[in-house]
Amino acid sequence: MTIFPQLEIPETIAAGPGPGNTDARVLARFAGAGLADHMHPDVLRGMVECKKMLRDVMGTKNVHTYGVAGTGWSGLDVMFSGVMPGDKVVMFVNGTFSGIDGLTVRMKAATAEELAANPSDPKPASVTIIDVPHGQSVTGEIVEKALAEHKPKWAAMAHWETGSGRVNDIQGFSDACEKHGAMGLVDAVSSLGVEDFRIDDYPGVHGWASCPQKGICCLPLTYAPVSFSDQFIEQLKKTGTRTFVHHPIMEARHWGIIDGQDVEKGTYHRTHSAYAVAAFHEALRITLQQTVAQRAKDYAFHEAALRAALTEMGCEITSNMTSLIVLNLPADMAGREMELVQHCRAQNFGIWPTLSEPVQVRIGILNLLNQQAISGIVDKFGQAIRDLGATFDQDAVSSALDEHYGQAIAAE
Numbered sequence: 260m261t262i263f264p265q266l267e268i269p270e271t272i273a274a275g276p277g278p279g280n281t282d283a284r285v286l287a288r289f290a291g292a293g294l295a296d297h298m299h300p301d302v303l304r305g306m307v308e309c310k311k312m313l314r315d316v317m318g319t320k321n322v323h324t325y326g327v328a329g330t331g332w333s334g335l336d337v338m339f340s341g342v343m344p345g346d347k348v349v350m351f352v353n354g355t356f357s358g359i360d361g362l363t364v365r366m367k368a369a370t371a372e373e374l375a376a377n378p379s380d381p382k383p384a385s386v387t388i389i390d391v392p393h394g395q396s397v398t399g400e401i402v403e404k405a406l407a408e409h410k411p412k413w414a415a416m417a418h419w420e421t422g423s424g425r426v427n428d429i430q431g432f433s434d435a436c437e438k439h440g441a442m443g444l445v446d447a448v449s450s451l452g453v454e455d456f457r458i459d460d461y462p463g464v465h466g467w468a469s470c471p472q473k474g475i476c477c478l479p480l481t482y483a484p485v486s487f488s489d490q491f492i493e494q495l496k497k498t499g500t501r502t503f504v505h506h507p508i509m510e511a512r513h514w515g516i517i518d519g520q521d522v523e524k525g526t527y528h529r530t531h532s533a534y535a536v537a538a539f540h541e542a543l544r545i546t547l548q549q550t551v552a553q554r555a556k557d558y559a560f561h562e563a564a565l566r567a568a569l570t571e572m573g574c575e576i577t578s579n580m581t582s583l584i585v586l587n588l589p590a591d592m593a594g595r596e597m598e599l600v601q602h603c604r605a606q607n608f609g610i611w612p613t614l615s616e617p618v619q620v621r622i623g624i625l626n627l628l629n630q631q632a633i634s635g636i637v638d639k640f641g642q643a644i645r646d647l648g649a650t651f652d653q654d655a656v657s658s659a660l661d662e663h664y665g666q667a668i669a670a671e
């Protein structure tokens with residue numbers, strides 16, 4: 260028998276695509292919650308309050324709006340559980356995460372025979388995957404063309420594809436879904452809490468799923484936000500789905516959503532943690548206090564500063580998300596991306612490579628929305644590429660940052 264020493268995990272700068280830096284207030288509520296069971300009145304009240312605040316964060320009147328215990332994939336699994344074997348689906352893929360969404364959809368839509376033929380990578384006849392090259396966005400035209408041709412029951416895409424750092428056209432997607440009678444499903448894991456948008460402004464989209472650890476800044480494993488339109492729920496009532504725990508209607512019950520109505524307190528679905536509820540509650544309070552609109556402005560502002568500095572170092576930026584930069588290294592360093600990322604990570608500076616081809620470097624700013632944090636990233640990254648032999652004009656980098664932040668101060 261081996262009892263290992265207590266696990267120590269060092270403090271790192273989480274400067275990747277996620278998880279983001281959890282707010283100290285969230286951790287304090289997590290550790291500060293008393294032990295109370297999942298039917299305690301304050302836990303149930305907390306869940307109902309979370310549900311109501313989440314509707315404001317997501318910008319929706321959808322009754323079926325709540326959190327799914329776990330990570331982004333947990334929420335996505337609840338959303339995609341609407342897809343039944345044989346359902347016709349068009350899925351747009353432009354990077355790692357929408358690629359996995361596509362795999363999820365193929366697993367759900369496969370018939371028993373199709374699944375048995377290739378259990379871990381089924382290729383059901385009813386699913387069309389539209390591949391958009393890495394580094395490009397899914398445009399409204401691409402969606403319109405595919406939905407006009409295939410007329411599917413469901414269409415799905417990522418709002419922000421974190422693998423390639425690209426923002427996809429949610430308006431064009433929603434419009435095409437409405438026009439062609441498809442029910443849209445959106446992976447909003449990377450955009451919720453970062454971009455200023457209201458899901459009710461996209462009536463072609465009937466299912467949304469996000470995560471705790473990115474824009475909502477609530478990693479200590481809590482809740483993946485989901486929201487479903489009444490039409491989605493009506494559809495699901497007709498077909499049913501083969502899951503208890505991730506059933507979109509059953510999972511809603513503990514949050515006080517029963518028979519399509521808000522009720523005062525929830526009924527048992529599974530054992531929720533008072534710690535997780537308290538943390539999620541605080542994360543939502545923080546988002547609403549700061550406002551989604553202000554956070555979105557802050558992300559855009561600080562991303563622009565980081566972008567300017569990295570461009571001065573000779574990097575080529577191919578992303579357009581505001582929480583994440585995806586870049587090619589200066590030409591003379593091409594091919595050394597993994598070496599650089601490992602060098603940074605060895606110093607607890609947590610940047611990332613891309614997880615699917617081509618290999619690029621990803622630097623994120625989740626909950627790092629101040630000049631000091633951005634300058635720190637720039638300094639660390641600059642030192643790391645110098646360590647690998649790069650040269651660049653430090654004065655130009657510094658003045659790019661000064662200009663960005665100086666102007667902002669002057670404008671205030």
Ligand SMILES: *Cc1c(COP(=O)(O)O)cnc(C)c1O
Binds near residue numbers: 332421446
């Ligand atoms: C991070 C991410 C996921 C996966 O979320 P987990 O929290 O790791 O389960 C899915 N989709 C997108 C777009 C993401 O950015």
